Amino acid sequence: xxxxSCACHYISYxxxxxxxxxxxxxxxxxRKQAGAPYQTWAFFATxxxxxxxxPTERRSTNTSTRTFCxxxxxxxxxLKHSDLKSIAIAAGTLxxxxxxxxxxxxxxFLSEKASWxxxxxxxxxxxxDKWGVYDRL
Ligand SMILES: [Zn+2]
Ligand SMILES: [Zn+2]
Numbered sequence: 145x146x147x148x149s150c151a152c153h154y155i156s157y158x159x160x161x162x163x164x165x166x167x168x169x170x171x172x173x174x175r176k177q178a179g180a181p182y183q184t185w186a187f188f189a190t191x192x193x194x195x196x197x198x199p200t201e202r203r204s205t206n207t208s209t210r211t212f213c214x215x216x217x218x219x220x221x222x223l224k225h226s227d228l229k230s231i232a233i234a235a236g237t238l239x240x241x242x243x244x245x246x247x248x249x250x251x252x253f254l255s256e257k258a259s260w261x262x263x264x265x266x267x268x269x270x271x272x273d274k275w276g277v278y279d280r281l
Contacts, residue, residue, distance in 0.1 A: 146245070148237040150218035155199045157220075157233075160192045162243045166235055168269065171253035173204060177219050178234075181261035184248055185222065185232035193221075193231055 146163065149156035163186035174183035199211035199220040211221045222232040238245060248269050255273040257263075263271075 146243040147239045147241065148233065149239065150199075150213035150216050150220060150237060152213060152216035152218070154197060154215045155213045155218070155220060156196045158194050158196075159188050159233075160194075161188065163188050163233070163235075163238075163245060165250070166246055166248040167232075167250045167252055168248045169252050170257040172256045174253075175256070175258060177204075177210065181258045182251075183219070184235040186235040186238060186245065188231055188233060190223070190229055190231040193233065 146159040146161070147157065148159075165187050167185050167187065168182045169185055170182045175181060177183065200214045202210050202212065204210045204222070207225050209223045209225070210219065211223075212219050218237060219234045220237055221234065224230075224232075235245070235248075248267070250270045250272060251263065252272045252275060254263075254271055
């Protein structure tokens with residue numbers, strides 16, 4: 145079981161399993177929303193996440209909805225409308241605990257990567273210019 149919260153702890157959740165994988169998304173939307181070189185998403189089955197208070201939704205594109213905390217603004221999740229069974233949780237919101245969280249296994253949208261950020265050659269993660277593996281998660 146994993147758990148997490150936003151920065152101010154108003155929104156919190158528990159997950160009945162560990163995430164299936166972690167993905168670093170370098171797309172412009174994720175970078176701007178995160179205010180960081182990329183957003184790390186932790187993927188779960190949507191049914192495995194229980195929100196104690198529901199985060200606020202924002203339809204970020206025609207194909208996806210993001211959520212955030214209405215009090216502190218922390219990014220919490222992203223849902224692709226084409227795959228409602230799988231939810232991407234902002235990995236930085238996960239609490240440190242006993243559940244083993246896998247290392248990020250993929251970089252996606254490297255075609256939009258910030259020019260001032262350099263990837264480690266040794267992180268072992270697969271690299272994709274666009275969605276890459278995402279559609280199959
Ligand atoms: Zn908050
Ligand atoms: Zn992205």
